[in-house]
Amino acid sequence: MWHDTAVAAPVTTALDGPADTDTLIIGAGYAGLSTALHLAQAGSQCMVLDAREIGFGGSGRNGGQLVPGLKKDPTELLNAYGPARGRQLIDFADATARTVYSLIDQYQLNVPHTRSGWIQPAHSKVTLELVKKRVADWQRQGAPVRPLSRSEVGDLLGTDQYHGGWFDERGGSLQPLSYVRELARAAIEEGATVHTATPVASIRKKGSGWLAVTEKGDAVHARRIVVCANAYSDGIWKNLKETVVDPNTYQVATAPLPEEIAKTILPQGQPVSDTRNLLLYFRKDHTGRFLMGGRGPFREPRGRQDWDHLQKAITLLYPQLKDIPFEYYWCGRVSVTQDYMPHLHQPEPGLILNIGCQGRGIGLQTAMGKALAAYLTSGDQASLPIPFTPVRRLPFYGLRKLYVGALIAWYRYLDSRT
Numbered sequence: 001m002w003h004d005t006a007v008a009a010p011v012t013t014a015l016d017g018p019a020d021t022d023t024l025i026i027g028a029g030y031a032g033l034s035t036a037l038h039l040a041q042a043g044s045q046c047m048v049l050d051a052r053e054i055g056f057g058g059s060g061r062n063g064g065q066l067v068p069g070l071k072k073d074p075t076e077l078l079n080a081y082g083p084a085r086g087r088q089l090i091d092f093a094d095a096t097a098r099t100v101y102s103l104i105d106q107y108q109l110n111v112p113h114t115r116s117g118w119i120q121p122a123h124s125k126v127t128l129e130l131v132k133k134r135v136a137d138w139q140r141q142g143a144p145v146r147p148l149s150r151s152e153v154g155d156l157l158g159t160d161q162y163h164g165g166w167f168d169e170r171g172g173s174l175q176p177l178s179y180v181r182e183l184a185r186a187a188i189e190e191g192a193t194v195h196t197a198t199p200v201a202s203i204r205k206k207g208s209g210w211l212a213v214t215e216k217g218d219a220v221h222a223r224r225i226v227v228c229a230n231a232y233s234d235g236i237w238k239n240l241k242e243t244v245v246d247p248n249t250y251q252v253a254t255a256p257l258p259e260e261i262a263k264t265i266l267p268q269g270q271p272v273s274d275t276r277n278l279l280l281y282f283r284k285d286h287t288g289r290f291l292m293g294g295r296g297p298f299r300e301p302r303g304r305q306d307w308d309h310l311q312k313a314i315t316l317l318y319p320q321l322k323d324i325p326f327e328y329y330w331c332g333r334v335s336v337t338q339d340y341m342p343h344l345h346q347p348e349p350g351l352i353l354n355i356g357c358q359g360r361g362i363g364l365q366t367a368m369g370k371a372l373a374a375y376l377t378s379g380d381q382a383s384l385p386i387p388f389t390p391v392r393r394l395p396f397y398g399l400r401k402l403y404v405g406a407l408i409a410w411y412r413y414l415d416s417r418t
Contacts, residue, residue, distance in 0.1 A: 001253050001328035002060055002177035005287055007110045009054050009181040010188055014197040015218050021047040021193070023376060024212055024222035026200050026236060029059035030361055031354055032228035033183040033194075034369025035376075037103075040190035042377045047220065048184075048192060049212070051199035055180035057232040058361055061332025063251055063281050063293045065271040066100055067118055068170040069093040071340040071358045073137045085387070090141055092371070092385035096363030097170045099370060100179070107189075109182035111174050112286035118171025119272045121153045121162035127275035128163045135166045144169035157272060158265045159317045165275075173271040173283055176362060183366075200236060203227075203351070210350055224350040226372060228365075230357055231333035240353055242393040243343065244335040249359070250296035252310045253328040254321065256288035261320050265290060280313055290314070290321065291328075301331060334359055338394060342368060346388040352376075353391065 023039055025032045028050035039046045050056065070077070070093045077093070078086035104111055122128035131147070138145045148156070148165045156167075184194055199215045203225055212220045227236055231246040257265070266272070266284055273281035282292040292310050301307075307329045315322045337343050337356040342364060345353040354368060367385075374383035381387070 001285075001289070001291070001330065002064075002175065005285070006175060006177040007181055010185045010194070012054065012184070012194050012196045014216075015049065015195040015214060015220070018219045018221075019047065020221045021045055022223050023047070024049065024210070024220055024225045025228060026050075026203075026212070026225065027057075027228035027230070027232070028054045028180075028184060028194060028196065029057055029228060029230065029365065030180055030183065031230070031365035031369045031372075032226070033180060033187050034103075034366045035226055035228065035372045036192040036194070036369075037183060037187040037190060038370045038373030039376060040187055040192040042373065044373075044377060046192050047222070048187070048194045049198045049200055049214070049220070050194075050196050051232075053196050054184045054194070055177050058230060058332050058334060058357060059180040060177040061330060062176050062249075062361060063271075063283070063291065064173050064176040064285065064362075065118065065273060065281055065283065066097050066113075066172045066174055066362050067271075067273065067360050068097040068168055068363060069138075070342075070360065070364065073134050074141050075137050089385050092367060094141065094143060094170070096360070096367045097172065099367040100174070100363050101172075103183070103186070103366065104179075107182070107186040109179065109186065111178045111182055113172060113174035113179075114269050114271075115172045116269050117167055117169045119148070119153070119156060119165055119167055119270045120275060121148075121157060121165035121272060122275045123162060124275070125163055128165075131164065131166050131275060138168075156266070156268060156270060158267060161317050162274065167270075171271065173269075173285075174362070175286060179362070203237065205348060205350075224352070224376065226352045226354065226376070228354050228369070230355055230361070230365075231335040233335075233355060237347070237351075237353060237391070239391050239393040240345070240355065243391060244337050244355055245394065246333045246335055247298055248296055248300070248331045249293055249334050250301070250307055250310060250331045251291060251293035251329075252307045252314075252326050253285070253289045253291035254324045255327050257284070257290055257321075257324065261324070262288055264320060265318055280310075282314075282317075289327070290318075290324075296331065301329075304329060342386060344384060344386055344388050345391045347391055
């Protein structure tokens with residue numbers, strides 16, 4: 001769906017021959033292109049290489065929800081990181097969505113988007129209590145958030161299936177593939193170089209700098225390398241991909257809704273993601289389609305039946321959609337770390353590995369790219385929201401399909417009990 005409704009990508013070509021650059025960035029998604037854009041703004045030479053096309057991975061496959069913050073709430077961040085670093089993380093989390101909107105405004109990015117807020121409804125009375133604590137936590141930080149009663153959620157969502165929730169004015173939605181393509185256009189206009197269809201086969205230290213060799217055999221010499229491939233980081237650096245679990249998230253979208261039905265569903269246009277462990281996230285897009293995403297099989301899909309659970313969930317929430325045809329089905333991989341936080345690694349000087357989205361990649365990784373560029377420009381680690389940590393392979397990584405399957409079954413049980 002995003003490919004069918006996105007703006008055209010800037011014209012890029014595969015790397016053809018050896019090259020030299022100050023900073024080589026691997027991955028043309030939100031993080032990589034935001035890093036390149038902000039480096040180019042600062043006058044630094046940089047090059048982006050992607051194995052496929054701009055936004056091929058999670059940046060072109062997600063639900064387009066611009067959810068502020070991180071998975072952890074302010075008190076959790078303060079407890080885990082201490083007052084100084086925790087305060088910095090809270091400020092970073094607060095600014096994620098705002099960073100995206102600022103770039104859209106600054107570069108007049110051609111991206112259909114909304115700025116009407118984000119809603120998290122509680123699917124049970126138990127999770128409603130958690131929502132109340134979350135709202136109070138963010139209110140203490142001065143964030144523009146408020147609790148929602150059951151009737152308020154019903155009015156905003158157009159369904160009576162939730163017990164209440166909260167509203168975050170900082171959020172919104174956008175066409176995710178248009179956004180990443182426009183980020184690339186802005187980065188190129190600022191002076192960055194972007195090559196697509198250029199898979200990197202290996203990277204290694206060479207002298208005082210680094211050498212990246214493409215699958216075609218072309219060599220790129222760089223003073224430093226930043227890896228921003230997230231769930232699509234296979235083989236780039238030893239054990240990097242093995243630091244995250246990479247489940248598939250599945251999405252489905254209807255045909256454009258008739259006006260008389262569209263006005264009964266999300267009448268004010270906010271995106272929604274609920275409190276289930278196996279959460280459902282849904283919204284209407286700029287073409288008037290209703291779309292929903294959620295967990296599905298870890299494996300790649302085998303047929304339309306792999307999206308049946310989402311279609312059933314849609315008609316349970318919105319019976320008026322039972323006769324509306326579904327036109328699009330797709331999925332993409334999410335990178336989830338063990339502690340549900342983004343991770344930065346620097347295994348050797350001049351090599352930075354950025355990984356971990358937790359389903360909030362649009363704002364999180366745009367802001368992370370800005371922070372990475374600030375660090376690369378200044379050398380000051382205080383520019384980064386989180387400290388560098390060692391690359392640690394998840395235990396029993398080879399069995400992740402089994403334990404993710406078991407975890408999903410357990411979460412499904414918990415969701416049914418609350």
